[in-house]
Amino acid sequence: NKHLTLLVHSMGGLVSRWFIEREGGHQVVDHLVMCGTPNNGSLETFRSLQEGVTVPGIGHVSAATVFTMPAAYQLLPHDEETVFLDAQGRPLEVSLYDPANWPRYGWSIFNPFIQTAHGAPQQRFLALALARAQRFHRALDAGNPAEDPVEYVLLGSDCQPTLQRAVLEPQGPRWRTRFTMEHPTLNRALFGFGDGSVTKDSLIGSHHIGIDRDALALSTLHVAYAVFVCET
Numbered sequence: 001n002k003h004l005t006l007l008v009h010s011m012g013g014l015v016s017r018w019f020i021e022r023e024g025g026h027q028v029v030d031h032l033v034m035c036g037t038p039n040n041g042s043l044e045t046f047r048s049l050q051e052g053v054t055v056p057g058i059g060h061v062s063a064a065t066v067f068t069m070p071a072a073y074q075l076l077p078h079d080e081e082t083v084f085l086d087a088q089g090r091p092l093e094v095s096l097y098d099p100a101n102w103p104r105y106g107w108s109i110f111n112p113f114i115q116t117a118h119g120a121p122q123q124r125f126l127a128l129a130l131a132r133a134q135r136f137h138r139a140l141d142a143g144n145p146a147e148d149p150v151e152y153v154l155l156g157s158d159c160q161p162t163l164q165r166a167v168l169e170p171q172g173p174r175w176r177t178r179f180t181m182e183h184p185t186l187n188r189a190l191f192g193f194g195d196g197s198v199t200k201d202s203l204i205g206s207h208h209i210g211i212d213r214d215a216l217a218l219s220t221l222h223v224a225y226a227v228f229v230c231e232t
Contacts, residue, residue, distance in 0.1 A: 002149075005031040010198075011075060013037025014140065021143050026150050031224075033153040038198045039205035039221060041077035041137070043163045046096065047179055048072065049108045067108045067122075073133035077164075077202075078141075087169040089186050094168060097134045099127040105168060105175040112174065151224035156203040158228040162194030164201075200228060 006029055008016050013034035019025035020032065038045075049072060052063045066072050076096050077083050084092040094101060103110040109118045167178040167190070181187040192199040205221045 002028055002030040004029045005033065007033045007035070008037065009035045010037060011071060013039065014074065014136075017140050018136075020150050021148075022139060026148070029150050031151050031153060033155065034203070035155045036157075036195050036198050036203065037154075038075055038202045039140075040081070040199075040202035042075055042198050042202060043077055043083055043166065044197045045072055045075040046077070046083075046107075046166070047163060050111070050177060050179075063111075064109050068125075070129050070132065073129040074136050076133060078137055079134055083165050084168045085165055085186075085189065087167060087186075089189055092168055097130045099123065099130055102126060105177060107177065148222040150222065152221045153224055154203050154221075154226040156198065156200060156226075156228050157195035157231050158193045158200040159230040160194060160196040161191040162196055162199045163190060164192040164199050165190045195231070 006016050013032070014037060016025070016029075016032055016034075017039075020029055048061075048063070048066050050063055052061055052066060054060050079095060079097045082091045082093065083096065084094045086092055094105070102108060103123070106112060109122060163179060167181055167186070169176050169178065179190065181190065192201065194200050194202070204223065204226065
């Protein structure tokens, strides 16, 4: 007696997938319509942990505040993705999910230019949030799309430049994380196509190992229809 169609946006798609795949929701849901859901994560979320984010109607939310939000870590790029390049455009195997990397590279509240106190409680929170986010992604990926009785309908954009990689470069004893570069070829390598926040590949749920397009893995979703338009 399945009768529900869920229409969801952004992280609502991940929550709905958890309900369907892990909580028996497949017994009542027959279609899940996802609008701009980062099934494979969004590097813009990592950027908000670095720089904060401006929320319409609310204003600027600081990086230190975003740091305290467990859901932010669940929106990070999948741990199989290579998201960092060096200043020459070569891939760096640096994991977002290793809590030791955050103070090492000066990310979020560990950025020496952010005047925020941090210590053992914040480091413990970070480790727990990253581990939980990693388990969350892997649990969603554990299903077999061929056996999934729910049909997924994807709505998104595929023509807006959308951040998908960042550059790590040393500056003396510290590291700098950059989301834009002056060199046009390298700058293009940082962006894919999407809606400005979520790339087309992330909405589809495609995994890339490294940065070679030939390394594309199959989506973990049972996609029935996908519609892409040129909008934010």
